[in-house]
Every structure is written in structure tokens, then in C-alpha cells.
Amino acid sequence: MAKRSTVIAITVAAAVVIVGAVGAGVAVLGSRDTGGAAGAKGDTTVTVRVWDEQVASAYEQSFQAFEDKNPDIDVKLTVVPWADYWTKLRTDVAGKSAADIFWVNNSYFADYADNGDLLDIDKTLGSDAKSAWAPSVVKQFTRNGSLWGVPQLSDAGIAVYYNKALLKDAGIDPASLENLTWSPDASADTFVPVLQKLTKDAAGHTADDADFDPASVTQYGYNAGNDLQAIYINYIGSNGGTYQDGDRFTFANPKTVEAFQYLVDLMNTYHVAPSAADTNQNGDFSRDQFIQGKMALFQSGLYNLKNVADGADFDWGVASIPAGPEGRVSVTNGIVAAGNAATEHPEATKKVLEWMGSAEGNEFVGASGAAVPAVTDAQPVYRSYWENQGVDTSKFFDVLKNGTIPAPQGANFGAAFGAYGPILEDVFAGRVPVAEGLQKAQDAANAALDG
Amino acid sequence: MKWTRTLLVYLVLLTGAALTLAPFVLSVMTAFKTPEQFARRSSLSWPDPVTLENFGVLLTGRTEFGRAIVITVLAALLLVAGQLLFSIMAAYAFARMRFPGRDALFWVYLSTLMIPAIVLVIPLYLMMAQLGLRNTFWGLVLPFAFASPYATFLLREYFRGIPQDLVDAARLDGANALDVLVEVVVPLSRPIIATVTLITVVSQWNSFLWPRVITTGNDWRPITVATASLQSQYNGNWTLVMAATTLAVVPLLALFLVFQKQIVRSIAITGFK
Structure with a gap:
């Protein structure tokens, strides 16, 4: 039975080598945990x-x-x-x-x-x-x-990155962006007409043209959409609405409903922003469109400055967010x-x-x-x-002087966000009327808070 | 009409091949792109310029991907050794030894296959936490270092196919159970052992949920978790992620090329023809 002892010896040797090698490797990798040489x-x-x-x-x-x-x-x-x-x-x-x-x-x-x-x-x-x-x-x-x-x-705060060339093509002076006002009251609104000029379909028709085909948009005006920090909370604030009262959610506040209605109309009625199908689940979609030169105005924060500066190979600038009925109100x-x-x-x-x-x-x-x-x-x-680097960041700071809306807060926020998020997706996609959807979102979020 | 049939068959096969290979081609292409190109141009565009930047960032940056590869290899080695050793012994006992309740015990053991792995995560996590093994190498591997029901099942079925005469002959020569296992059963079972080894390596290489739960930060995470961690709050970092998946798939591809024959045979053995 000489063979037997060899086989066993080899098996034991192999086991020892493997365990030893793994042990040694682990010891080497682990040595830095104890503070290492430092x-x-x-x-x-x-x-x-x-x-x-x-x-x-x-x-x-x-x-x-x-x-x-x-x-x-x-x-x-x-x-x-x-x-x-x-x-x-x-x-x-x-x-x-x-x-x-x-x-x-x-x-x-x-x-x-x-x-x-x-x-x-x-x-x-x-x-x-x-x-x-x-x-x-x-x-x-x-x-x-x-x-x-x-x-x-x-x-x-939040500001608007703009593509200089696309503005120039549409005959819009970047300085005029500072005077824009959005309003639920169409007669007081100067924002939509500008966005319409900045939105184009494959045939080159702008969004205010009767021949405009919303199914083949090649250039978006703006990034209205399901984006809490960059978009909707600022619209709520600049319309005098509220997002929360203490820790409780207040989506059904009439001013808040107006703000959402305005955003949903930008997407689904005027088609000046990418559809909810593109942006609901993909937070990077609009930024990528902007960096690819396919979006004229991109509203966001300093958290995207490095991405835009590194990514965009065209001339761009920064403007203030459009003023609402209550002026410019940004989250911080x-x-x-x-x-x-x-x-x-x-x-x-x-x-x-x-x-x-x-x-x-x-x-x-x-x-x-x-x-x-x-x-x-x-x-x-x-x-x-x-x-x-040749970038003026003052617009992001100046906007805070006009007043701010508190960022989301409270105990159990994570659970509430999980509850209302999908309902807002339906609202932005136009699957639910805005007022009804926001009431549901509010109820779901507050129910989640109560656990 | 024979050639039209051949043409059709090839068309179907080519479509299938394209569908299977396209994701890999896309990920390798993306791995060699600059983040700027990925952001600006179509994701189908050819890398221009071709860059190794992503691999550089992965291996030398804060991600410590090299460390993750070493951890993954060490874990795979240990798991293969442990699983083979214990599964072979268990399978032999279930296949050839006689003791009361053997078959009942085997079926109970096998039925644990029906329990979704996700159900076990919390109890396992609590056990490891009690043992103080959270975020350690041993916490990562210990729960899986011993026999697995699937490996035991495969081996048992194969061992049962070995003629009893061979075992009896060895017994007559004075061999005990261990001798029979080491000298008769194991040498005859090389194909199935190769299969079990491959299955273990691949499943370990791809395991994600448990490592993600038990490790924190760079210390002990394997490649799967390291890859997932490349995405940050505001940035998908797709070029880095694709470089990571490209690196992760290379060792498996090498393994496949070396053991092609055994792999094809092992698929035949397990019946997934």
C-alpha cells in the first residue's frame, strides 16, 4: 500500500499549502488594519x-x-x-x-x-x-x-448650466435668462416660450411650431423631471408651496400642486424636456444629454460642476434659476x-x-x-x-440670498421616500392626474413615517 | 431546399451568438474609452482615443481593485479546497456507507437547496457578528467553506455509479473506508470532481450578496462588491465599471480556455445538455 501513503501525503500537503498560502495572504492583507507601519x-x-x-x-x-x-x-x-x-x-x-x-x-x-x-x-x-x-x-x-x-x-444653491451655442442658434441672449419668470398663470409666464425656442425635433421644427413632432425630439430645452434636489423642490419653494411641515409631507398643498402641474406640463404638454420614461429611473440622463450638446438648459447644483466642466467640449455658462411667483427660492x-x-x-x-x-x-x-x-x-x-478654471460659481451662492426651502428631513425619511417615489414617477409620466397623485404620495409618505 | 434550411439554422445561431457576445463586446469597448468620450458620444462608438486610464485608476487609485482580486482568488482557493474535501467525504458516506437514517438524512440535507440563499443572510450575518467576524476574511468565507448540498448531491450520484465489485475487491485486499475513498473512488471520479471545482470557482467568483453584507469598505471586499462600489451618488462611472468587469472576466476566460474539454464534459455530466 505504498501508493496509499503517497496519495494521502499529497492530499495533506496540498491542503497545507492552500491553507498556508491563504492564511499568509490574509495576514499580509490584514496587516494594515492594525495601523500598519504608520x-x-x-x-x-x-x-x-x-x-x-x-x-x-x-x-x-x-x-x-x-x-x-x-x-x-x-x-x-x-x-x-x-x-x-x-x-x-x-x-x-x-x-x-x-x-x-x-x-x-x-x-x-x-x-x-x-x-x-x-x-x-x-x-x-x-x-x-x-x-x-x-x-x-x-x-x-x-x-x-x-x-x-x-x-x-x-x-x-441650484442654478442653470446653459449651452452658449444652442442659445445663440435660437437667438437668445444669455443675459436675458436672468429675467425669466415661470408661473402657473400662463399670462405671467415668460419661461415656456424660451424653452420652446430651444427645443427642436428631427426636422428642425422648434416646439412652438405647429409642425413640431414631440416623438422625434433631438434637442431638449430643459431638464424638468423627477429630480428632487435640482428641480421640483425649488419649484415648490418658488411658488410658495411646501414639501414638508416639520417631518410630515405636504404634497397636497395647493401651491405645491401648481408647481408639479407646471413641471408635468413642461414635459407632457409642451415637450420641452425629456420624457419621464427617460428620466424617472435614470438620474444621469439629462446631464448626459447636456454634455452631449443635446440640451440647452440644464438645471442642477455644484455637485455636477466637475462633471460638466470635465465632460462638455462646448462653451457653457451658468445662469440663475427662473424666478417663480415668490421669486427665486432654492434648496440648499x-x-x-x-x-x-x-x-x-x-x-x-x-x-x-x-x-x-x-x-x-x-x-x-x-x-x-x-x-x-x-x-x-x-x-x-x-x-x-x-x-x-474660468468658471464663475457666484450664481450658485447668490440664489440663496433670495430665500431657501428646507431640504428633505426627518426621522424615517428613507422609508417615506421609498413610499412616495413610485407615485411621483406616475405623476411625471402622466399616468395619474397631478392633484390626485400628490394626495396619494402625501398619504403614502406620511403612512410610512408612522411605520 | 436543403441549403435554405442550413441558412436558416446559421441565421438563428448567428443571432444567438450576437445577442450573447454583444454585451461583452460593449463592456470591453467601454473599458478602453475616456469618460469624456463616453459622456459625449454614442455608447456604440469605437474607443477613440484608446485609453488605459480606467485600468490605471482601478489598480492604483483609492478603489484598490488589485487588492480585491487577491481577496477573491484567496477566497476561491479556500472554498474550493474546503468544499471538495468535505463534499467528497459526505458524498461517500451517503453513497456507500450504511447507517440508520442515511437516506432520510440525505434528503433533508438536499432539501436545504430549496431554501433561497437570501433567507439565510440575516441569521448568518448575526452569527458572524456574534463571532466578531464582521468585515474579516473569515467572515467572508467560513459560511461556505464546508460542503455544499449541490456538490454533495452531484458527487453522491456519481459515486453510486461506481461498480460495487471494485469497492468489494478493495475491501477484500484489506482496505478500510478511507482507503477505498482515496484509492478507488476519487481516482475514478475525476470528471465530476473537475465539474464541482469549476462550479465552485465560478459561483464564488460571482457571489455578491453575502460579501456585500459582511464587508465594509475596501478591507475585505471581493471584485463583485468593489465593482458595484465604483458608482457614486451623482456619477455612474461607467467606463470604470466596465474596466472592472473586463478585468473580472479575464481569469474565468483563461480558466475556460484551459479546461474547455472538461467543462463541456462536465455540462454533459450534470445533464444540462
């Missing part, structure tokens, strides 16, 4: 979790500078992609294994604040600390009298770094939060033009980056 024994590791790769690159430089000043603290940064971020955060907070510091946005922070999962920034860093931060962001993240995170990014949104109330290193976490809230620590975010810093003294870095 940290000596006894150092405190503070973990930070964010969802954006571009900002993460900036943070890495920022934390490097922090570690140079605080050699006894290691900061470990993890990026969890947006698609998973909120589900992961929920399970990790529940399992007490969340990072010491993590990003939260306006829509989701209330749950965690109400449950006592977040450090009260007023108590941790002192209530004077907030004077250094963008007031709009501080206001957004103040709930029940306390601030629940250190402001990191600010979206500023911020992101904060929240401290985990269950952190095992409260002192070190406090130091990192302080650093992230300082102009010096926050400036890295604006230096590459990726995002607007929320520390007021760090903001000029962002503006000058874009000025050097």
Missing part, C-alpha cells in the same frame, strides 16, 4: 466613514496633516459607497460597530439624533464652535435645540461629520472633529474643486479654484 503601539485609532471617493482623497491629505500634528492618533478613513451607505450605517450603529465619525446628510440624520446615537456638538465642541460654519448647514442640522454634526460640505443642502455617541475614544474623536471643523482641516475639500467646504473661512479656496 502607527506605533499605544496609538489611538479614530475611524471615519464617508461615501464620496473624491472628497475621501481630499480627506486623506487633511488627516495626514492632522496626524503630523497629533502623532498619537491614527485616523482610518473608509469609503462606503452611496448605494450601501444608509443600510450599512443602520446595521453598524445598531451593532455598535459604526465608525467613530461618520457622514450624515439632512435626510437621514434625524433618526440617529433622536435615538441618541450622535454626539451633541454643542456639548462636545462648545456652543461657540458653530459660528465658524456655514449658517445654512448649521440650521439644517440643528434639531431639538442642538447641533448634531460638524458641517463639512455645503451644496450651495449640507453634509456633516457626526460623532458616534458610542465611540470608545471620546477624546481622540473630539480632536478629529475639531480638526475637521477648522478652516485648515476643511480647506483640503475645496482645493480640488470637488466640493464646497462648509467651514466659512475655507470656502474661498473652492471659489478661487473655479475662478482659475
Whole structure:
């Protein structure tokens, strides 16, 4: 039975080699978890979790500078992609294994604040600390009298990117875009006629021509559609409507209904925007059309500035959003770094939060033009980056002076959004009358809030 | 009329081939495009200029795709070794050993195949969390490192086809159960073992749900999760995603080219003709 021992020996040897190789590989890959070469024994590791790769690159430089000043603290940064971020955060907070510091946005922070999962920034860093931060962001993240995170990014407001060549072809002076007014009352509206001139079908007829064929549009005027941040919440605001009252949803507010009716008409009656079939599920559709030179006006925020600047190979500019009956009202949104109330290193976490809230620590975010810093003294870095690129970002900031509508907020927002989202898709697609659909959306969203 | 029939058959086959291959061609094409070209021109346009930028970003950037590939390979190695070892022993017991309740036990074991994997995610997650294995390599592989019902079933059916005379002859020569397994059954079962190996490698290579649940961030995620993570809140990053899928498919293609014969035979064995 010599053969038997060989076979067994080979099997055992193979098993040992495989397990050994895998074990060694895992050990090598795992070595960086313990702090790696950078940290000596006894150092405190503070973990930070964010969802954006571009900002993460900036943070890495920022934390490097922090570690140079605080050699006894290691900061470990993890990026969890947006698609998973909120589900992961929920399970990790529940399992007490969340990072010491993590990003939260306006829509989701209330749950965690109400449950006592977040450090009260007023108590941790002192209530004077907030004077250094963008007031709009501080206001957004103040709930029940306390601030629940250190402001990191600010979206500023919404504006309109325009394609200079397409405007010129239609005989529209870019400066005139500043005077446009939209209104549910057709006689007061100056926006639709401009959009009609900017929309063309395959035969070259513009949308105000009797021969215009809405089935073969080759150039869109505008990106009206199912886009909360860039489109509909601003229309609600500039018509004097409301999106929420406290945490409750108020889609059936008559002013809100008018705003939606106007947008749905732009899409389904005037055909100056892509159809809901294209845009309901694909948030990038309109941006891609604009970058491909097939859309004249693209309303969006600074979050798309880098995409437009990198992507568009034509001359473009930025104009203000059209004024509504209540003037120009834009949403503004911020992101904060929240401290985990269950952190095992409260002192070190406090130091990192302080650093992230300082102009010096926050400036890295604006230096590459990726995002607007929320520390007021760090903001000029962002503006000058874009000025050097020949882009004037002032329209995004100026719009906030006319008043803002609060961004979505509240406990259980995620569930409410999941409930009303599909109903709004039906509204934009014209499958449900606007008023009826919005009533349904409101009921569904509020029912979801109640769990 | 024979040639018209041939023509028709080829037409159908060509259409089928085109439908199957087109997505791969499109993804490889996109992988070599600049993001600017992808945004500006038709997605069917030829890469111009051809760029390796996407692969560079993937392998050297914050995504750490190279790390994800290494993790995937290590996990596949361990799972193949574990699954083969335990499935072969279990299958032998179910096929050739006699003990009370053997068949009942086998059918109960096999019936776990009917439970959708998604139902097991939460209990498994809680178990791993209790063991402190969240976001570790072992948390990623342990739940699947032992025998799988499907592999055991395939092997058992094959082992049952081996003539009892051979086993009896070995027994007469003084061989015990382990000797029979190692010297008679396993050498005769190479085709099915190759099949099980391939099935395990492919299913591990493509597994997504469990790794996505158990890992966080770059530390231990395999290629599937790393690929999905390339998409951010405001940007689809399609050129990067396609570069990632192109890289992910290369090892499997290589495996297929090397083991073509065995794969075709294994498909015949499993009956999916």
C-alpha cells in the first residue's frame, strides 16, 4: 500500500499549502488594519466613514496633516459607497460597530439624533464652535435645540448650466435668462416660450411650431423631471408651496400642486424636456444629454460642476434659476461629520472633529474643486479654484440670498421616500392626474413615517 | 431546399451568438474609452482615443481593485479546497456507507437547496457578528467553506455509479473506508470532481450578496462588491465599471480556455445538455 501513503501525503500537503498560502495572504492583507507601519503601539485609532471617493482623497491629505500634528492618533478613513451607505450605517450603529465619525446628510440624520446615537456638538465642541460654519448647514442640522454634526460640505444653491451655442442658434441672449419668470398663470409666464425656442425635433421644427413632432425630439430645452434636489423642490419653494411641515409631507398643498402641474406640463404638454420614461429611473440622463450638446438648459447644483466642466467640449455658462411667483427660492443642502455617541475614544474623536471643523482641516475639500467646504473661512479656496478654471460659481451662492426651502428631513425619511417615489414617477409620466397623485404620495409618505 | 434550411439554422445561431457576445463586446469597448468620450458620444462608438486610464485608476487609485482580486482568488482557493474535501467525504458516506437514517438524512440535507440563499443572510450575518467576524476574511468565507448540498448531491450520484465489485475487491485486499475513498473512488471520479471545482470557482467568483453584507469598505471586499462600489451618488462611472468587469472576466476566460474539454464534459455530466 505504498501508493496509499503517497496519495494521502499529497492530499495533506496540498491542503497545507492552500491553507498556508491563504492564511499568509490574509495576514499580509490584514496587516494594515492594525495601523500598519504608520502607527506605533499605544496609538489611538479614530475611524471615519464617508461615501464620496473624491472628497475621501481630499480627506486623506487633511488627516495626514492632522496626524503630523497629533502623532498619537491614527485616523482610518473608509469609503462606503452611496448605494450601501444608509443600510450599512443602520446595521453598524445598531451593532455598535459604526465608525467613530461618520457622514450624515439632512435626510437621514434625524433618526440617529433622536435615538441618541450622535454626539451633541454643542456639548462636545462648545456652543461657540458653530459660528465658524456655514449658517445654512448649521440650521439644517440643528434639531431639538442642538447641533448634531460638524458641517463639512455645503451644496450651495441650484442654478442653470446653459449651452452658449444652442442659445445663440435660437437667438437668445444669455443675459436675458436672468429675467425669466415661470408661473402657473400662463399670462405671467415668460419661461415656456424660451424653452420652446430651444427645443427642436428631427426636422428642425422648434416646439412652438405647429409642425413640431414631440416623438422625434433631438434637442431638449430643459431638464424638468423627477429630480428632487435640482428641480421640483425649488419649484415648490418658488411658488410658495411646501414639501414638508416639520417631518410630515405636504404634497397636497395647493401651491405645491401648481408647481408639479407646471413641471408635468413642461414635459407632457409642451415637450420641452425629456420624457419621464427617460428620466424617472435614470438620474444621469439629462446631464448626459447636456454634455452631449443635446440640451440647452440644464438645471442642477455644484455637485455636477466637475462633471460638466470635465465632460462638455462646448462653451457653457451658468445662469440663475427662473424666478417663480415668490421669486427665486432654492434648496440648499449640507453634509456633516457626526460623532458616534458610542465611540470608545471620546477624546481622540473630539480632536478629529475639531480638526475637521477648522478652516485648515476643511480647506483640503475645496482645493480640488470637488466640493464646497462648509467651514466659512475655507470656502474661498473652492471659489478661487473655479475662478482659475474660468468658471464663475457666484450664481450658485447668490440664489440663496433670495430665500431657501428646507431640504428633505426627518426621522424615517428613507422609508417615506421609498413610499412616495413610485407615485411621483406616475405623476411625471402622466399616468395619474397631478392633484390626485400628490394626495396619494402625501398619504403614502406620511403612512410610512408612522411605520 | 436543403441549403435554405442550413441558412436558416446559421441565421438563428448567428443571432444567438450576437445577442450573447454583444454585451461583452460593449463592456470591453467601454473599458478602453475616456469618460469624456463616453459622456459625449454614442455608447456604440469605437474607443477613440484608446485609453488605459480606467485600468490605471482601478489598480492604483483609492478603489484598490488589485487588492480585491487577491481577496477573491484567496477566497476561491479556500472554498474550493474546503468544499471538495468535505463534499467528497459526505458524498461517500451517503453513497456507500450504511447507517440508520442515511437516506432520510440525505434528503433533508438536499432539501436545504430549496431554501433561497437570501433567507439565510440575516441569521448568518448575526452569527458572524456574534463571532466578531464582521468585515474579516473569515467572515467572508467560513459560511461556505464546508460542503455544499449541490456538490454533495452531484458527487453522491456519481459515486453510486461506481461498480460495487471494485469497492468489494478493495475491501477484500484489506482496505478500510478511507482507503477505498482515496484509492478507488476519487481516482475514478475525476470528471465530476473537475465539474464541482469549476462550479465552485465560478459561483464564488460571482457571489455578491453575502460579501456585500459582511464587508465594509475596501478591507475585505471581493471584485463583485468593489465593482458595484465604483458608482457614486451623482456619477455612474461607467467606463470604470466596465474596466472592472473586463478585468473580472479575464481569469474565468483563461480558466475556460484551459479546461474547455472538461467543462463541456462536465455540462454533459450534470445533464444540462
